[in-house]
Amino acid sequence: MTQASASTKSPQSTGKPSDGLSDDTLRKWLYDMQLIREFETRTMQAYQQAKIGGFCHIYSGQEACAVGTINSVNQDDPVVLAYRDHGHALARGMHPRACMAEMYGKLEGCAKGKGGSMHMFDKPNWLFGGHGIVGAQTPLGAGLAFAARYEWEVLGKGKKKVALCYLGDGAIDQGAFHEALNLASLFSIPVIYIIENNGYSMGTAIHRHTANHENLISRGQSYGIKSIEIDGFDIVDVYDQFKPLADECRDLQRPGFVDLKTYRYMGHSMSDPQKYRTKDEVDTWKEKDSIAALASRLMTAKSDGGRECLSEDDWKAMRSEIAEIVRDAVQFAENGTDPDVGAELYSDVYIHPVPNLSPMGDYIHGDKNPLL
Amino acid sequence: MTTLTAPTPPGATRHDHPALPGGYAVPDFDKPLPPREGDREIQYREALREAMSEEMRRDERVFLIGEEVAEYNGAYKVSQGMLDEFGAKRIIDSPISENGFAGMSIGAAMYGLRPIVEFMSWSFSFVAADAILNNAPKMLYMSGGQWGCPIVFRGNDGAGGQLASTHSWCVEGLYANVPGLKIAIPSNPYDAKGLLKTAILDPDPVFFLESERMLGDKAHVPEEEYYIPFGKARLVREGGDCTIISWGRPVNFAAEACERLAADGIECDLLDMRTIRPLDMDAVVESIKKTNRIVIVDQSWPFGGVASEVISQITEQAFDWLDAPPVRVNTADVPTPYAKGLESAYLPNPDRIYDAVKQCTA
Ligand SMILES: Cc1ncc(C[n+]2csc(CCOP(=O)(O)OP(=O)(O)O)c2C)c(N)n1
């Protein structure tokens, strides 16, 4: 685990959490971010070929947000997401095959083809779903953290945990979010609300959709929640600022709030003509690209302040390895099994189906989920 | 993953399901229920409290959350004394944030706890509609069987008494439409206890519909532990002339109407459905085969409601057995009025049920 290497500080420590990060860890983060980028590129292709249906939201540009924050917590800390969820699912450890197969609507998908792009669930990785209703996941995040605290405090089992709940800047306008913040602070629940602030709620720029948009952290602060702003393009900085917050929220069993500033490169969803922003604007943000920035940092000589732990060839090899993995995921999804109507349409509706629940007939148990 | 298990109630069997850490217990429903007659008379609200307290004593994962449930001892005194016994970590006063605390409890249920969420009234559940309709009943399906949602939502359903239109909702007409949830609606203290205990053990989301107007009703509730199965109607009264079916509070009105009808020489089968999802259509069809007539008493609105569903299923399953068109008694198809006279005309009542049976048997 990256956590192990992160906890040992190097001798020339300047007091930043990232000082202790090993070269391996940083290379792994680069790998994870590139995996997401590549995965999304292939997702768009598959969507354009009509292999993927429904609403599909691409994560490209925001990779440092998911990878930096998820790597600041433990593997068994609960995570819950909005619908722009492929990146987090991969960062959390979901196999690209399961993620792609889900979008293809195949039985081998993480939800057996019953959820699609917006609903990535991965129980072994403590991922409690992508959620399609804007803001709906925010009370759920409080509940996951509440339960984790209850398990530790009332049941006397387990350990202190912290839950991560991701949302977009558009979701801060939802009532559910404000109720969740109030509950989290009132009940002292260890959940961190991570606002992936990409500046747009669909086509509505942030200054047109939320009041006091330059001071989002005041939303968290007004509920007595420790709230910080982070530049979501520099993954090392994300880690340096987020890791201490996560540790503190875990330790004190308190909520947190992060305005994580980022940008999405692609349209809101696959059907967005993007009339509300200019190509220049997008290009300006792309100059900050988190993947390019980390790769260059790892390739730059130590004398120039870099890490000097990745050669051009290494980076090239890494990218082609990733391309191969994603190609394999697409191939896997292509070859996947269409869910059998007899086995899957009426299964997973009830854990304990009994007769007469529906005039259409009896509910059944379907195939076991491939992730379990 | 940590498995959160609880002791299995005596006689129950433990079932495994990948979505539920620690599995779930199913009571032995073959065991005959204890007698309904006796002199241990308690109120409906006490029956509810006993059900929750018994399950909370056995299973530490169970907690109660809602407005005024703890320090105020319950807005309707259902949870009276529970804070003293179980403490503030398990009997939790929530702010007036139905969407927030319902959603939070759903998250806790996914994680493996067993929340009981009290809505002061089901009329207030609409601000939590997304959580209770879009999340709880769909989580298992959407996650392809990975995360379940073992939760009970409970509270007052139906007219409380001149509370007018915003506070008098019968939500069964709306909520029964949603697959993935179960709905129980007891009409008396004995059933309230046995059904609520089953609801708490049930691994799926259960909507438990009580009635402010019945909380003070008294009846014998046996000392011994019992669980009432979902999907098994109770034959309250037997007769060969007409079948009356109902659920929740109007069962009591129907029983009253039956007395008067008997005086007129009309004997009815009265079925208390006890749960709407599942709905014991087997019992309904069996009774129709005997009486060939049916009156359905449903305290929610008629359009696309539970009574309409019952009639659809009857036409599918027992059309040839009917000697007369089914008759339904619903609330009037208007918002709930305030004035006493208007409200009582609006609700199903013994007079309207009496008339409906007369019409059906004419
Ligand atoms: C309650 C609700 N209203 C509207 C929508 C449609 N919708 C989906 S995403 C979205 C924009 C949300 O933007 P934001 O929260 O900033 O997330 P981002 O897409 O930028 O990641 C809208 C309006 C929805 N899914 N749910």
Ligand SMILES: [Mg+2]
């Ligand atoms: Mg946004």
